Amino acid sequence: NAGVTQTPKFQVLKTGQSMTLQCAQDMNHEYMSWYRQDPGMGLRLIHYSVGAGITDQGEVPNGYNVSRSTTEDFPLRLLSAAPSQTSVYFCASSYSRGLLTEAFFGQGTRLTVV
Amino acid sequence: KQEVTQIPAALSVPEGENLVLNCSFTDSAIYNLQWFRQDPGKGLTSLLLIQSSQREQTSGRLNASLDKSSGRSTLYIAASQPGDSATYLCASNQAGTALIFGKGTTLSVSS
Numbered sequence: 001n002a003g004v005t006q007t008p009k010f011q012v013l014k015t016g017q018s019m020t021l022q023c024a025q026d027m028n029h030e031y032m033s034w035y036r037q038d039p040g041m042g043l044r045l046i047h048y049s050v051g052a053g054i055t056d057q058g059e060v061p062n063g064y065n066v067s068r069s070t071t072e073d074f075p076l077r078l079l080s081a082a083p084s085q086t087s088v089y090f091c092a093s094s095y096s097r098g099l100l101t102e103a104f105f106g107q108g109t110r111l112t113v114v
Numbered sequence: 115k116q117e118v119t120q121i122p123a124a125l126s127v128p129e130g131e132n133l134v135l136n137c138s139f140t141d142s143a144i145y146n147l148q149w150f151r152q153d154p155g156k157g158l159t160s161l162l163l164i165q166s167s168q169r170e171q172t173s174g175r176l177n178a179s180l181d182k183s184s185g186r187s188t189l190y191i192a193a194s195q196p197g198d199s200a201t202y203l204c205a206s207n208q209a210g211t212a213l214i215f216g217k218g219t220t221l222s223v224s225s
Binding site for chain 1: 155156213
């Protein structure tokens with residue numbers, strides 16, 4: 001059972017380039033989300049999805065797009081990379097059993113924009 | 115808007131000491147509260163999940179408590195070991211989906 005898998009683990013982009021961070025989960029979880037982690041800022045929510053075909057914005061959505069065509073995959077797209085998007089990105093998934101909604105995280109993608 | 119605060123930001127203790135990490139939140143209407151561990155350069159590992167109807171959860175040397183009325187949760191680590199050195203994050207779940215995180219407490223246990 002792989003859990004939540006993120007690729008790539010490391011990436012360097014030039015300002016203005018676009019790229020897609022991949023996230024896949026094999027636990028049949030309904031909910032998936034993307035966070036970014038910056039020093040002194042903690043983890044902040046970028047976008048989330050409550051099921052295939054449904055997405056919504058989090059706290060810091062600008063500059064990012066998401067889509068959810070399948071239950072398993074939730075890619076995060078950077079449209080035109082900026083140095084301010086240098087960060088560590090984490091994808092998470094969670095199931096829902098009433099109030100019991102435990103989140104599981106991937107190992108992260110460390111992105112540097114130069 | 116929910117705000118989650120963790121105090122202290124950093125903590126250093128000698129091996130064998132019992133310790134408490136604190137987490138406070140402003141909105142008591144939470145579904146659950148989850149504690150994570152993060153090692154440097156690594157992802158988040160779930161330690162304990164406390165549902166809103168529960169008062170505490172235990173796993174090995176770890177015990178987490180939840181007091182919704184006061185907006186507080188604590189993570190108690192018994193007989194600390196150097197391997198416990200990491201950053202500990204708490205996160206509240208407001209609507210059963212995304213999490214609101216505190217900034218974490220970085221723990222260093224010296225041998």
